Amino acid sequence: MADSGVGPVETQFFTSDKSFNFSSGGQLPTITLAYETYGKLNEARDNAILVCHALSGHQHAAGTRIDNTQDIGWWDTMIGPARPLDTDKFFVVSTNNLGGCHGSTGPSSINSATNKRFGPDFPKVTIEDWVEAQVLLADHLRIDSFAAVVGGSIGGMQALSWAVRYPLRVRCAVIIAGASRLTTQNIAFNEIARQSIMRDPDFSDGNYYDNRKPPSSGLAVARMLGHVTYLSDDHMQDKFGRERREDTGIFQIESYLRHQGDKFSQSFDANTYLLMTRALDAFDPASAYDGDLVKALSPANAEFLIISFKSDWRFPPARSRELVKALIAARKKANYAELNARGGHDAFLLDDPTYHRIVKGFLQRNA
Amino acid sequence: MADSGVGPVETQFFTSDKSFNFSSGGQLPTITLAYETYGKLNEARDNAILVCHALSGHQHAAGTRIDNTQDIGWWDTMIGPARPLDTDKFFVVSTNNLGGCHGSTGPSSINSATNKRFGPDFPKVTIEDWVEAQVLLADHLRIDSFAAVVGGSIGGMQALSWAVRYPLRVRCAVIIAGASRLTTQNIAFNEIARQSIMRDPDFSDGNYYDNRKPPSSGLAVARMLGHVTYLSDDHMQDKFGRERREDTGIFQIESYLRHQGDKFSQSFDANTYLLMTRALDAFDPASAYDGDLVKALSPANAEFLIISFKSDWRFPPARSRELVKALIAARKKANYAELNARGGHDAFLLDDPTYHRIVKGFLQRNA
Numbered sequence: 001m002a003d004s005g006v007g008p009v010e011t012q013f014f015t016s017d018k019s020f021n022f023s024s025g026g027q028l029p030t031i032t033l034a035y036e037t038y039g040k041l042n043e044a045r046d047n048a049i050l051v052c053h054a055l056s057g058h059q060h061a062a063g064t065r066i067d068n069t070q071d072i073g074w075w076d077t078m079i080g081p082a083r084p085l086d087t088d089k090f091f092v093v094s095t096n097n098l099g100g101c102h103g104s105t106g107p108s109s110i111n112s113a114t115n116k117r118f119g120p121d122f123p124k125v126t127i128e129d130w131v132e133a134q135v136l137l138a139d140h141l142r143i144d145s146f147a148a149v150v151g152g153s154i155g156g157m158q159a160l161s162w163a164v165r166y167p168l169r170v171r172c173a174v175i176i177a178g179a180s181r182l183t184t185q186n187i188a189f190n191e192i193a194r195q196s197i198m199r200d201p202d203f204s205d206g207n208y209y210d211n212r213k214p215p216s217s218g219l220a221v222a223r224m225l226g227h228v229t230y231l232s233d234d235h236m237q238d239k240f241g242r243e244r245r246e247d248t249g250i251f252q253i254e255s256y257l258r259h260q261g262d263k264f265s266q267s268f269d270a271n272t273y274l275l276m277t278r279a280l281d282a283f284d285p286a287s288a289y290d291g292d293l294v295k296a297l298s299p300a301n302a303e304f305l306i307i308s309f310k311s312d313w314r315f316p317p318a319r320s321r322e323l324v325k326a327l328i329a330a331r332k333k334a335n336y337a338e339l340n341a342r343g344g345h346d347a348f349l350l351d352d353p354t355y356h357r358i359v360k361g362f363l364q365r366n367a
Numbered sequence: 368m369a370d371s372g373v374g375p376v377e378t379q380f381f382t383s384d385k386s387f388n389f390s391s392g393g394q395l396p397t398i399t400l401a402y403e404t405y406g407k408l409n410e411a412r413d414n415a416i417l418v419c420h421a422l423s424g425h426q427h428a429a430g431t432r433i434d435n436t437q438d439i440g441w442w443d444t445m446i447g448p449a450r451p452l453d454t455d456k457f458f459v460v461s462t463n464n465l466g467g468c469h470g471s472t473g474p475s476s477i478n479s480a481t482n483k484r485f486g487p488d489f490p491k492v493t494i495e496d497w498v499e500a501q502v503l504l505a506d507h508l509r510i511d512s513f514a515a516v517v518g519g520s521i522g523g524m525q526a527l528s529w530a531v532r533y534p535l536r537v538r539c540a541v542i543i544a545g546a547s548r549l550t551t552q553n554i555a556f557n558e559i560a561r562q563s564i565m566r567d568p569d570f571s572d573g574n575y576y577d578n579r580k581p582p583s584s585g586l587a588v589a590r591m592l593g594h595v596t597y598l599s600d601d602h603m604q605d606k607f608g609r610e611r612r613e614d615t616g617i618f619q620i621e622s623y624l625r626h627q628g629d630k631f632s633q634s635f636d637a638n639t640y641l642l643m644t645r646a647l648d649a650f651d652p653a654s655a656y657d658g659d660l661v662k663a664l665s666p667a668n669a670e671f672l673i674i675s676f677k678s679d680w681r682f683p684p685a686r687s688r689e690l691v692k693a694l695i696a697a698r699k700k701a702n703y704a705e706l707n708a709r710g711g712h713d714a715f716l717l718d719d720p721t722y723h724r725i726v727k728g729f730l731q732r733n734a
Binding site for chain 2 (some may be wrong): 189
């Protein structure tokens with residue numbers, strides 16, 4: 001059990017006092033964001049770091065839950081006193097994205113207009129919508145500018161979006177295992193996950209909340225697939241090899257995947273999974289500039305740190321290097337580290353000393 | 368439309384006149400193998416080449432079907448007059464593997480003991496069982512020794528098994544995009560496919576033949592996943608990029624995958640898919656020698672040709688090189704080609720001139 005640096009934490013809720021306009025054209029009269037904070041906002045209100053979560057993440061990034069001391073945040077090794085996102089110095093804010101299923105307004109929330117859950121009627125969300133929702137929270141917390149916006153995977157894309165959309169509100173952007181847009185293969189894997197969910201008869205076109213059961217089979221398979229693509233071949237080989245279970249004779253990796261799929265499907269909403277993967281697929285800031293990423297990046301003002309992992313084949317270093325090259329061509333301040341960690345895409349969650357030293361040093365110098 | 372070299376072909380059926388013992392301990396009183404042949408067996412009966420198919424393949428490897436001139440064999444570009452498996456010189460035999468669903472005895476066949484389909488009661492099959500079944504066919508055709516046994520992917524593993532089990536009956540072994548055993552990641556992808564099938568409520572524990580419908584949703588998702596892992600990222604990028612369909616607005620790759628999944632699920636049996644992937648996972652000739660592949664290969668007598676494709680990430684060149692190194696350590700005649708074709712694992716099916724020249728040259732010289 002990791003030593004939780006920030007101790008027990010309670011999720012807080014922010015509800016907007018005005019309507020929210022989605023980039024897709026949808027509108028909600030109000031939205032709620034679930035969030036946690038770690039550390040203290042200083043008097044100048046300029047030491048805040050915003051953490052953006054990945055596909056299956058949520059606001060509980062660090063510490064334990066006040067009602068469950070076993071439930072340690074997903075980035076606890078990164079956030080805490082003397083850790084890379086050093087809560088002795090910084091005030092860290094972590095939200096559940098809009099459309100999520102951990103307390104922020106999403107498909108499983110009650111639609112006040114109908115008194116039923118939104119289900120498939122929830123507006124299409126984009127990464128830009130997530131940023132806009134976080135802007136409302138920042139305003140509420142009276143944070144004019146973030147010392148840094150930090151994220152891995154889709155959270156890194158969100159940090160990129162922040163830097164481009166709000167150049168005066170982001171002093172540093174840390175984009176880990178990210179990309180400026182998905183490849184065809186990335187979209188393909190997301191689509192297989194969606195098909196697995198949508199073809200589950202329990203999905204009922206997204207109106208499953210009153211059913212006997214949700215589409216947990218489809219969601220479990222979707223998660224197994226995601227999980228395998230987030231790990232490197234080497235990492236899986238080291239951990240499981242071709243070992244079989246003594247009791248059932250099946251391969252250890254089979255048993256592990258079934259467990260991961262089932263666990264996830266009990267705690268995550270299928271409609272949110274569809275929504276989040278579609279947001280991920282659609283993200284492409286260069287598309288508004290005829291595919292010219294350099295132009296798309298030109299508004300940014302932040303000091304960038306881009307990190308990739310050589311064993312990550314879902315968002316490989318080549319994608320990060322494309323982004324770095326475009327940042328340099330756009331005359332931005334870009335720092336880049338390509339790390340050897342064997343963990344695959346999920347290496348961004350792991351406690352690798354080199355990785356942590358780089359993030360910590362960058363933030364101490366620049367944020 | 369490819370020019371079909373061998374013209375219309377009719378599938379033939381061979382039924383054994385004695386019982387078949389599976390390596391798992393199961394037994395059937397008789398088995399049937401569906402097969403096709405192309406070219407003519409010479410008087411010496413020594414010009415036969417055996418083709419082994421991949422996971423979703425079947426006996427129709429070349430030519431058109433006698434009742435469907437649009438249905439061209441899956442390896443038609445490889446087999447025919449003047450093609451790499453030159454039917455002017457060789458007599459090519461292609462079977463549907465035991466456990467298959469294209470005419471060979473498999474889970475969807477009628478079990479004469481119960482007068483019902485085997486379903487989940489079909490014995491567990493191994494690659495070694497496939498070889499033993501083909502030995503019966505070879506005996507029936509009075510082919511003492513094959514000029515070559517040739518296969519891609521799992522078919523390459525089958526060719527390897529032939530070479531080791533029947534050293535005096537295989538003069539050449541051509542193993543394309545193969546491996547001596549699966550990695551953890553390979554097994555993981557197979558398991559996700561199986562979970563997708565088995566968690567489909569229409570699967571009914573494998574007893575779905577009398578249901579309203581088979582587990583076509585689960586099988587479609589399994590196929591989508593397989594398909595994506597058989598293609599390279601670059602190949603998909605070239606073919607689909609991030610293009611969207613004009614009518615529905617979805618990405619072209621999404622539309623393509625749904626179509627591929629649906630098409631496959633209408634023509635393939637889910638129980639066969641489970642059986643075949645398990646045979647693939649279990650294959651590991653070195654396991655009988657304490658993991659020593661060199662020892663496992665020592666009985667072989669064939670001249671080997673190993674081919675891998677740099678863009679193949681499911682059975683990458685590193686796996687083929689392991690095999691080549693072990694063959695060399697075992698003092699076997701090993702030829703190796705690592706090709707640049709961008710098609711990924713499925714490059715073994717494609718009409719690449721360098722690839723074809725190498726196979727043709729090897730067979731002309733050695734087979």
